[in-house]
Amino acid sequence: MTVATAQALTAVGGKAFWFLTRASGLVSIALLSATIVLGVVASVGWTTQRWPRFVSQDVHRNLSLLCIAFVAVHVVTTVVDGYVPIGFVDVVLPFRSPYRPIYLGLGALCFDLLLAVLITSGLRHRIGYGSWRFVHWLAYLCWPIALIHGLGSGTDTPLPIVLLVEAVCTAAVLAAFAWRLTTGRSLPIGGRTAAGIGAVVAVVAIAGFAALGPLRPGWSHRSGTSSALLSQLATKNGTASTAAAPPTTVPATSGSPTTTAPSGSSTGSGSVPAVPFTSRVTGSQTQTQPDGRGVIQITLGMHLQDAGSTPLTIVLTGQESGGGGVSLSSGTVAYGPYRGTVVGLNGGTVTMRVAAPGPITLVANLTIDQQTGSLSGSVSGASGSTGGDR
Numbered sequence: 001m002t003v004a005t006a007q008a009l010t011a012v013g014g015k016a017f018w019f020l021t022r023a024s025g026l027v028s029i030a031l032l033s034a035t036i037v038l039g040v041v042a043s044v045g046w047t048t049q050r051w052p053r054f055v056s057q058d059v060h061r062n063l064s065l066l067c068i069a070f071v072a073v074h075v076v077t078t079v080v081d082g083y084v085p086i087g088f089v090d091v092v093l094p095f096r097s098p099y100r101p102i103y104l105g106l107g108a109l110c111f112d113l114l115l116a117v118l119i120t121s122g123l124r125h126r127i128g129y130g131s132w133r134f135v136h137w138l139a140y141l142c143w144p145i146a147l148i149h150g151l152g153s154g155t156d157t158p159l160p161i162v163l164l165v166e167a168v169c170t171a172a173v174l175a176a177f178a179w180r181l182t183t184g185r186s187l188p189i190g191g192r193t194a195a196g197i198g199a200v201v202a203v204v205a206i207a208g209f210a211a212l213g214p215l216r217p218g219w220s221h222r223s224g225t226s227s228a229l230l231s232q233l234a235t236k237n238g239t240a241s242t243a244a245a246p247p248t249t250v251p252a253t254s255g256s257p258t259t260t261a262p263s264g265s266s267t268g269s270g271s272v273p274a275v276p277f278t279s280r281v282t283g284s285q286t287q288t289q290p291d292g293r294g295v296i297q298i299t300l301g302m303h304l305q306d307a308g309s310t311p312l313t314i315v316l317t318g319q320e321s322g323g324g325g326v327s328l329s330s331g332t333v334a335y336g337p338y339r340g341t342v343v344g345l346n347g348g349t350v351t352m353r354v355a356a357p358g359p360i361t362l363v364a365n366l367t368i369d370q371q372t373g374s375l376s377g378s379v380s381g382a383s384g385s386t387g388g389d390r
Helices: 002-046 053-081 088-092 101-122 129-137 138-152 160-183 191-214
Strands: 277-287 295-304 311-321 326-337 338-346 349-355 359-368 374-384
Touching: 002 138, 053 088, 053 101, 088 101, 088 191, 088 349, 101 129, 101 138, 129 338, 138 160, 138 191, 191 311, 277 359, 295 374, 311 359, 326 349, 326 359, 338 359
Parallel strands: none
Antiparallel strands: 277 295, 277 374, 295 311, 311 326, 326 338, 338 349, 349 359, 359 374
16 A cells, blocks of 8 residues: 555545534534423423323433434544544543633533433432432533534534524424423423523524624634634535634744754655755745635745755635635645645644655745735755644
8 A cells, every 4th residue: 555545545534533523513412402302292291192102201212312322423533533632531521622612611511411411310210310300401401502512613613504403403492492381380480481581592692602703704713723723624526615714814924044954864855855854935825716605725836945946835725714814624735746735724834744755744934925925934844744733
């Protein structure tokens, strides 16, 4: 198996984990919503000849287990994928992740609550009905927490299908909650009224949060995400995903001084310098006009100031955003005769992986004149690969 083939298989695996993470999270919120609706159906005692009460209870229980299974898939694939630096400890201990700590923390809190419900359900006959029921009610608290977690931490929140699923889930849960309040004769009218008003206020607040936060440009930065977040999501049928990364530009930064490769460094191949190295670069930036979907391409073409004047071309693709930036969905690089992908962006620092005879990591520190399109800076190369955000 060639190096290029191995790297291609690794890339496909990484993308599979990414899509599985997002899909399992969306399915989890749908299953949690269905679980709550069926829980309400069982609690109000609604039955028909074709749908006796025990059916509601059995389906409710099985949906709950299925929901927990999908949450487990969501958690494991998120950690294994390595999209962001999230460990298994971050899944259990809330608000300690370096990536969107509040919203990832809400996800961890929701996971802990679901674990509590699962464990106490298994110990129901030992802890007593009252204790079990108290913990069981936490499942209702999980739903708004999970919804805010998905809105705040997911990079695909603006996608129409995601918004549709979340809107349908919200409508279903609200309808079930309203039904429960109108049939809850044992509850005082004042308590039911307060609960109804509170539910409406909570939904309006969540909708306002979505409109002013995740659905507006720059949310990745405001939510606590490092500006290094850069998507490598593959396109489907040739269409770039537009929700994978935050709007960002490559602003002016100071270049690094030129150094020479130390003795004993690995040998370069053909028109590329030996690694490790640091070389000055000069070049220019060009940008295409938005297509029908608003997708643009920004090309950073440059040459290393080495003996072979090695060409380096970086192509960034995604939705056009304000300030001359792009909401990146993919990034590719051509380095001499070799090809690779962009794996990180932090201000004017671009991190790339290149499939050469041995994998190479390139880090470019660039200054771009937005008026003239000219660029300058430096590029460093090292053998091997490093982790990077999509």
